[in-house]
Amino acid sequence: MSKKINFERLKLGGILPQRQNGDLYSIRLRIVGGQLNSNQLRALADATEKYGSGEIHITSRQGVEISYVPIDYADKMLDELENSGVHQGACGPRVRGIVSCQGNRVCPRGLIDAEYIAGKIDEKYFAKNLPSKFKFAVTGCPASCMKPQENDFGIMGSIEPKWVGENCTFCGLCESTCPTDAIKIEDNTIHIDRDKCNLCGDCISICPTEAWIKANSGYTIYVGGKVGRFPKLAIKLIEMVEEDELFKIIDKTFNFYKENAQPDERFRNTIDRVGFDNYKQSVLTQDHD
Ligand code: SF4
Numbered sequence: 101m102s103k104k105i106n107f108e109r110l111k112l113g114g115i116l117p118q119r120q121n122g123d124l125y126s127i128r129l130r131i132v133g134g135q136l137n138s139n140q141l142r143a144l145a146d147a148t149e150k151y152g153s154g155e156i157h158i159t160s161r162q163g164v165e166i167s168y169v170p171i172d173y174a175d176k177m178l179d180e181l182e183n184s185g186v187h188q189g190a191c192g193p194r195v196r197g198i199v200s201c202q203g204n205r206v207c208p209r210g211l212i213d214a215e216y217i218a219g220k221i222d223e224k225y226f227a228k229n230l231p232s233k234f235k236f237a238v239t240g241c242p243a244s245c246m247k248p249q250e251n252d253f254g255i256m257g258s259i260e261p262k263w264v265g266e267n268c269t270f271c272g273l274c275e276s277t278c279p280t281d282a283i284k285i286e287d288n289t290i291h292i293d294r295d296k297c298n299l300c301g302d303c304i305s306i307c308p309t310e311a312w313i314k315a316n317s318g319y320t321i322y323v324g325g326k327v328g329r330f331p332k333l334a335i336k337l338i339e340m341v342e343e344d345e346l347f348k349i350i351d352k353t354f355n356f357y358k359e360n361a362q363p364d365e366r367f368r369n370t371i372d373r374v375g376f377d378n379y380k381q382s383v384l385t386q387d388h389d
């Protein structure tokens with residue numbers, strides 16, 4: 101059987117040689133935030149039965165891989181999947197599949213539409229070439245189910261509460277519920293420690309009299325997280341930015357990374373070598389200082 105390899109596809113990545121000798125490959129697919137519709141699921145089932153082993157592997161980043169595919173069939177399988185809206189994944193030094201929770205479309209705690217933001221990041225940046233692999237995570241609230249602190253660029257939904265004194269009955273529910281101990285009731289007033297508040301909005305949802313209301317909502321950004329052999333938790337860059345600013349910061353982050361990274365250097369290592377303050381200065385506008 102002659103090998104018909106599409107080198108453009110190989111360059112993008114996602115076509116991974118298996119450990120078995122021969123021409124078996126594991127084909128990684130582009131799944132955004134773990135979301136698949138029924139047509140895509142049927143197409144994946146058909147593809148693995150036709151070209152693979154009949155099984156599908158769910159990756160640690162909500163992706164899907166079809167293994168045991170002979171390289172001669174990889175192109176044909178990818179073409180068929182593309183017709184059903186399932187596209188080739190990425191590996192190597194580029195933006196990898198975007199992980200996300202369902203956010204406020206489904207989760208009662210969701211503060212943002214995490215799926216929408218994940219989709220927009222995928223549309224703008226998926227497989228963009230960078231000095232090394234680059235991982236995004238979008239999580240709907242500070243519960244952090246999608247572990248934004250373990251990703252190169254983590255986005256978290258946030259909500260800023262505002263106290264409306266005239267509605268308050270001083271029942272104490274918000275004080276006992278606040279997960280960070282940021283609320284104190286003293287002398288018929290409420291004090292909130294902004295340094296402790298993690299912008300979760302629990303005080304708003306627990307208050308029976310609407311004495312806590314939403315002042316603002318936005319995105320908190322974490323940068324430089326990674327796991328692997330030398331894990332490091334991300335650093336909080338900024339809280340409560342709006343969507344436009346979020347995408348400006350991503351663009352500036354990529355510019356900074358490309359300008360400053362040594363070959364193959366992970367983003368966190370670039371930040372540590374060049375200095376977090378220098379990075380911060382290059383991506384935040386003066387409005388944030
Ligand atoms: S991070 Fe928040 S919104 Fe997302 S799944 Fe977890 S609890 Fe729900």
Ligand code: SF4
Pocket residue numbers: 267268269270271272273274275306307308309310311312
């Ligand atoms: S839960 Fe509402 S009513 Fe009760 S103390 Fe807090 S703000 Fe006041």
Ligand code: SF4
Pocket residue numbers: 259261277278279280281282283292296297298299300301302303304
């Ligand atoms: S938003 Fe969350 S952390 Fe902040 S004061 Fe309210 S309950 Fe506490």
